[in-house]
Amino acid sequence: DQQVKQNSPSLSVQEGRISILNCDYTNSMFDYFLWYKKYPAEGPTFLISISSIKDKNEDGRFTVFLNKSAKHLSLHIVPSQPGDSAVYFCAASQYYGQNFVFGPGTRLSVLP
Amino acid sequence: DSGVTQTPKHLITATGQRVTLRCSPRSGDLSVYWYQQSLDQGLQFLIQYYNGEERAKGNILERFSAQQFPDLHSELNLSSLELGDSALYFCASSPPGLDRGTDTQYFGPGTRLTVL
Numbered sequence: 001d002q003q004v005k006q007n008s009p010s011l012s013v014q015e016g017r018i019s020i021l022n023c024d025y026t027n028s029m030f031d032y033f034l035w036y037k038k039y040p041a042e043g044p045t046f047l048i049s050i051s052s053i054k055d056k057n058e059d060g061r062f063t064v065f066l067n068k069s070a071k072h073l074s075l076h077i078v079p080s081q082p083g084d085s086a087v088y089f090c091a092a093s094q095y096y097g098q099n100f101v102f103g104p105g106t107r108l109s110v111l112p
Numbered sequence: 113d114s115g116v117t118q119t120p121k122h123l124i125t126a127t128g129q130r131v132t133l134r135c136s137p138r139s140g141d142l143s144v145y146w147y148q149q150s151l152d153q154g155l156q157f158l159i160q161y162y163n164g165e166e167r168a169k170g171n172i173l174e175r176f177s178a179q180q181f182p183d184l185h186s187e188l189n190l191s192s193l194e195l196g197d198s199a200l201y202f203c204a205s206s207p208p209g210l211d212r213g214t215d216t217q218y219f220g221p222g223t224r225l226t227v228l
Contacts, residue, residue: 004154036219043114043202043219044155089154099145099168100217102155 003027004092006103013110019077021106023090026071030092034100035064035075038087047088048075080110115139116220118203124226130191133223137184137205143167144186145217146178149200161186163208193227200224 005024013019023033031052036044050057050064050073057064063076077084087107091100115138125131137144146158157170161180172178175193180186190197201224204217 006154041221043116043204043221045114045219046217091155099157099160099170100155101157102147104154 002104003030004090004101004103006088006090006106008106009104010107010109013080013108015082015110015112016079019075019080019084019108019110021075021077021088021090021108023073023075023103024071025073025092025101027092027094027101028071029094030101032093033064033066033073034091034093035062036089036091036102037084038089038105044089077108080108082110082112084108085110114218114220116203116205116218118201118220118223120223121221122224122226124228125193126228127193127195129193129227130189131193131225133188133190133201133203133225135186135188135203135205135220137186137203138207138218140207141205141218142184142208143206144180144184145204145206146172146186146188147202147204149202149222150196151199155202158188190225195227198225198227 034049035047038044048062066073087105089105090103093100117136119134142163145160147155158172160168178188200222202222204219206217
């Protein structure tokens with residue numbers, strides 16, 4: 001049973017345009033959500049997080065939106081750059097300090 | 113460079129064997145997490161240690177065990193290896209404080225295990 005889903009295995013976007021990566025979860029007890037970026041041959045790198053008391057968190061070109069009623073979150077990257085090409089993982093946790101549940105990842109390709 | 117180190121980088125072994133993966137967390141981090149990433153799969157949480165004690169357990173097989181030592185480095189032991197254990201194994205660490213390591217997990221580069 002996959003509690004965190006990323007239904008798009010891959011996404012291609014033109015440089016300068018917006019990238020939107022989606023994530024759905026099934027466990028209503030999740031209250032903390034994160035996005036990680038992973039380049040080949042490297043470990044995942046933390047990108048941005050959001051707690052369930054917020055519906056939006058912004059950090060530079062990256063914005064995460066949370067829709068609790070729909071159990072859906074999305075990561076917006078504006079403008080997209082070729083260096084953003086990587087696999088993006090959505091992760092969720094229940095209570096601070098608890099283990100994460102990761103989605104399967106979405107491979108983003110930003111085309112110059 | 114996240115500051116988390118993992119050795120070895122690659123490991124090739126045979127079914128039925130036992131291996132040990134090692135992780136050194138970032139300086140000052142008390143929590144260590146182990147994850148498994150199989151081909152085309154997401155990261156599966158295996159186990160977390162905090163300051164030497166087991167804190168949380170995920171989908172870790174009984175054939176697998178881990179420990180965190182007084183110097184805070186951690187080892188993941190995999191025994192009676194099967195073909196399906198071939199995967200990338202990541203270690204992550206997080207700083208102490210507020211019991212909230214969830215937004216600051218720093219991942220190592222991973223160990224690629226191949227079981228033949």
